[in-house]
Amino acid sequence: MATVYVPPPLRRLTGGQSKVEATGQDIAGVFQAMDAQFPGVSEKLLDEDGHVKRFINVFVNDDEIRSLQGMSTPVKEGDRVSIVPAMAGGQRS
Amino acid sequence: MSRLNRDQLLQLARGQITEMSPQDLHQRLASGEEFTIVDIRERDEFVQGHLPGAIFVPRGFLELEIEQRQPDRDKPLVIYCAGGVRSVLAARNVKEMGYTRAISLMGGFNAWKNAGYEFQIPTVLTEEQRLRYSRHTILNEVGEAGQLKLLDSKVLLIGAGGLGSPAALYLAAAGVGTLGIVDFDNVDASNLQRQILHDANAIGRPKVESAADRLHALNPDVKVIGYREPITSHNALDIIKDYDVVLNGSDNFPTRYLVNDACHFLGIPLVDGSIFMFEGQVTVYQPDKPELGVEGGPCYRCLYPDPPPPGEVPSCAEAGVLGVLPGIVGSIQAVEAIKLLLGIGEPLAGRLLMIDTLDMTFRTLNVRRDPACPLCGEHPTVTELIDYEQFCGLPSHSNGVGPAVEHSRLAPEQAAH
Numbered sequence: 001m002a003t004v005y006v007p008p009p010l011r012r013l014t015g016g017q018s019k020v021e022a023t024g025q026d027i028a029g030v031f032q033a034m035d036a037q038f039p040g041v042s043e044k045l046l047d048e049d050g051h052v053k054r055f056i057n058v059f060v061n062d063d064e065i066r067s068l069q070g071m072s073t074p075v076k077e078g079d080r081v082s083i084v085p086a087m088a089g090g091q092r093s
Numbered sequence: 094m095s096r097l098n099r100d101q102l103l104q105l106a107r108g109q110i111t112e113m114s115p116q117d118l119h120q121r122l123a124s125g126e127e128f129t130i131v132d133i134r135e136r137d138e139f140v141q142g143h144l145p146g147a148i149f150v151p152r153g154f155l156e157l158e159i160e161q162r163q164p165d166r167d168k169p170l171v172i173y174c175a176g177g178v179r180s181v182l183a184a185r186n187v188k189e190m191g192y193t194r195a196i197s198l199m200g201g202f203n204a205w206k207n208a209g210y211e212f213q214i215p216t217v218l219t220e221e222q223r224l225r226y227s228r229h230t231i232l233n234e235v236g237e238a239g240q241l242k243l244l245d246s247k248v249l250l251i252g253a254g255g256l257g258s259p260a261a262l263y264l265a266a267a268g269v270g271t272l273g274i275v276d277f278d279n280v281d282a283s284n285l286q287r288q289i290l291h292d293a294n295a296i297g298r299p300k301v302e303s304a305a306d307r308l309h310a311l312n313p314d315v316k317v318i319g320y321r322e323p324i325t326s327h328n329a330l331d332i333i334k335d336y337d338v339v340l341n342g343s344d345n346f347p348t349r350y351l352v353n354d355a356c357h358f359l360g361i362p363l364v365d366g367s368i369f370m371f372e373g374q375v376t377v378y379q380p381d382k383p384e385l386g387v388e389g390g391p392c393y394r395c396l397y398p399d400p401p402p403p404g405e406v407p408s409c410a411e412a413g414v415l416g417v418l419p420g421i422v423g424s425i426q427a428v429e430a431i432k433l434l435l436g437i438g439e440p441l442a443g444r445l446l447m448i449d450t451l452d453m454t455f456r457t458l459n460v461r462r463d464p465a466c467p468l469c470g471e472h473p474t475v476t477e478l479i480d481y482e483q484f485c486g487l488p489s490h491s492n493g494v495g496p497a498v499e500h501s502r503l504a505p506e507q508a509a510h
């Protein structure tokens with residue numbers, strides 16, 4: 001069971017929760033578990049090829065998964081997964 | 094207890110320390126020997142001229158401060174005063190503290206100067222500035238030299254809004270000598286909840302004007318240069334090139350990519366901040382500077398190679414933002430800018446600071462340079478500024494970087510009040 005930090009734009013799908021628990025062997029598994037619980041999460045995070053969209057960074061604990069093993073990065077009990085999309089603030093998106 | 098008169102005390106002290114002639118010191122310095130040279134005269138003497146590279150510690154503070162200035166007690170320490178008397182007693186005292194190689198310069202500064210050797214006349218703070226910046230100059234990491242450096246520094250703020258407001262106020266208060274502000278917008282009532290540079294009287298006024306007035310009132314030392322125009326691929330390099338650090342408080346993706354690319358091409362560090370609802374992010378994009386021994390970190394494109402499709406990420410206007418949040422994020426950006434200007438501490442490069450004010454947590458995540466980055470990677474494909482609205486999937490010259498109507502650029506002398 002990992003704790004997943006959900007960024008504000010995704011919270012619409014998680015019922016407003018900023019942290020959710022999800023279980024999976026790796027990042028792909030954690031996202032599948034999240035999608036089962038909160039349908040639509042995968043579509044928001046992943047492109048057609050199943051890679052994390054390029055304006056989103058995913059971290060396991062303090063490191064970005066591209067510097068680890070990508071979607072196959074192992075996720076252990078108690079790990080912290082952070083989903084961090086680009087933010088611009090302001091009046092326009 | 095023995096009773097000594099002035100001459101006896103000096104004689105005793107001379108027997109305990111080493112004295113060196115200006116000629117000897119000059120020759121040894123020329124041959125590459127290293128000395129920590131300490132000027133122990135009073136401030137009014139020091140400002141008239143001092144030995145090159147000397148550190149200034151008035152006699153009254155010498156024993157109290159020398160350990161901070163030169164922690165290594167085995168390094169040779171040359172102490173000088175005006176005529177070589179005060180320095181004898183001073184050298185004896187620091188020798189007692191364990192500075193085994195404390196040396197007094199015979200004849201002091203006067204003998205050095207009379208021998209025709211080079212000396213420096215320091216740039217110093219005015220009396221008023223010494224008072225204003227006293228809480229800075231007392232910090233070893235800043236000192237008078239650091240404060241003078243800040244006064245000589247130039248920071249460009251992209252935007253005089255939520256992030257730019259606290260950043261500009263603190264940088265002006267800190268005495269950063271030149272603040273450039275790019276913002277084409279006018280002050281709107283809905284800005285006042287967080288944009289603390291502006292007040293109700295400024296509604297309808299150009300933000301650069303309102304900002305210049307406020308900053309000038311806060312600190313007349315600061316020159317404010319307003320650019321009342323959108324920053325675009327056409328003017329970005331021209332505007333940014335003269336600045337030491339850029340602080341990004343822009344409110345849209347095209348500008349973020351544009352400023353990132355321009356700063357990369359110019360080799361200028363960029364302090365990036367962004368806010369959304371109750372959360373903020375801060376990081377520093379620092380280009381390599383091999384000549385200064387600076388190994389940079391990732392750029393904005395390393396983190397976010399592609400922009401989100403328009404509409405994918407809601408804006409603050411749609412989702413809201415806690416008014417205090419940009420105060421925190423912009424202030425942290427100001428800290429990073431000052432660190433970069435002074436070359437102190439560890440810049441927030443290669444680290445992304447995530448702030449969540451609802452559970453009040455601050456976390457830093459590691460971010461790395463992407464070897465495949467189209468801008469700073471091994472095989473760059475972005476080699477000049479591009480059309481950023483198009484890159485972000487917006488119609489060109491749309492509201493991505495601001496309306497194209499307001500192109501009236503204020504001349505610096507007009508904007509700097």
